[in-house]
Amino acid sequence: MSALANHPFAKMNGIGNEIVVLDLRGAGHVVTPAEARAIAGHPRSRFDQLMVLHAPVTPGTDAFMRIYNTDGSESAACGNGTRCVAWHLMKDGDRDSLTLETSAGLLPSTRVDELTFTVDMGAPRFGWDEIPLAEAFRDTRAIELQIGPIDAPILHSPSVVNMGNPHAIFWVDDVKAYDLPTIGPLLENHPIFPERANISLAAVKDRRHLDLWVWERGAGITRACGSAACAAAVAAARKNLTDREVVVSLPGGDLTITWRESDSHVLMTGAVAFEWEDRFPPQLFAGAA
Numbered sequence: 001m002s003a004l005a006n007h008p009f010a011k012m013n014g015i016g017n018e019i020v021v022l023d024l025r026g027a028g029h030v031v032t033p034a035e036a037r038a039i040a041g042h043p044r045s046r047f048d049q050l051m052v053l054h055a056p057v058t059p060g061t062d063a064f065m066r067i068y069n070t071d072g073s074e075s076a077a078c079g080n081g082t083r084c085v086a087w088h089l090m091k092d093g094d095r096d097s098l099t100l101e102t103s104a105g106l107l108p109s110t111r112v113d114e115l116t117f118t119v120d121m122g123a124p125r126f127g128w129d130e131i132p133l134a135e136a137f138r139d140t141r142a143i144e145l146q147i148g149p150i151d152a153p154i155l156h157s158p159s160v161v162n163m164g165n166p167h168a169i170f171w172v173d174d175v176k177a178y179d180l181p182t183i184g185p186l187l188e189n190h191p192i193f194p195e196r197a198n199i200s201l202a203a204v205k206d207r208r209h210l211d212l213w214v215w216e217r218g219a220g221i222t223r224a225c226g227s228a229a230c231a232a233a234v235a236a237a238r239k240n241l242t243d244r245e246v247v248v249s250l251p252g253g254d255l256t257i258t259w260r261e262s263d264s265h266v267l268m269t270g271a272v273a274f275e276w277e278d279r280f281p282p283q284l285f286a287g288a289a
């Protein structure tokens with residue numbers, strides 16, 4: 001029988017980004033891509049990201065997280081899921097801060113109020129080989145990439161940012177004027193992105209406000225993506241379109257993003273919601289190794 005049979009999980013969301021939190025600290029089991037897909041396929045445990053907690057690796061941290069997309073692939077960053085994990089680990093105690101870790105680094109997380117958390121998402125990276133891109137670009141504020149007819153591109157010149165995961169941000173006037181469900185997978189899998197990419201459409205409303213719509217690598221259209229909000233905020237500030245603190249409005253709600261001058265770290269603040277707790281039915285994993 002699978003180690004996950006009858007295991008409890010929490011269904012949550014971070015401004016509409018669907019999250020399942022699975023606490024495997026001490027269990028010694030690593031979720032396989034097939035198990036992640038099986039969990040995503042059940043209505044009670046449907047997710048955009050599955051946040052799996054393992055025993056801490058770095059001394060002084062509280063948990064190491066593995067993050068799975070709907071298609072079973074892994075990511076090293078998920079802003080909305082990290083806030084959900086922070087809630088899960090702080091809900092019954094008297095602590096107001098903790099530090100989580102992924103393969104991309106440490107994520108200090110602080111409670112603002114009962115359902116609002118700030119996560120230090122670390123420093124963005126802008127080198128073409130850090131995104132990563134398949135070929136060298138000197139200026140990652142606007143790379144030479146376009147889709148559509150050569151003389152009348154539909155989308156072109158995205159900014160690219162690594163926030164622990166790869167992001168491309170296309171600048172538009174109205175995020176809903178484009179068919180992102182069709183365009184998103186073409187760009188996610190474009191050969192310029194050897195590890196695929198999360199694809200955002202961003203509209204600058206004023207120097208302190210962005211609209212954002214995201215096609216997520218491995219998950220598709222979601223109601224919110226925290227790392228994309230961070231990536232878009234720093235990309236906009238790098239182009240001097242906005243200040244270093246902005247509100248990013250996504251279909252599921254707002255995140256406040258601050259790109260701190262002192263150490264270049266990006267702070268993401270937003271709400272989480274608890275939906276339910278349940279246990280995985282044993283038959284869910286039949287055939288999923």
Ligand SMILES: N[C@@H](CCC[C@H](N)C(=O)O)C(=O)O
Pocket residue numbers: 017048049069074075076077078079080081165166198216217218219222224225226227228
């Ligand atoms: N929704 C997340 C990002 C999830 C990871 C992404 N799909 C990837 O593969 O990098 C967020 O809130 O940051």
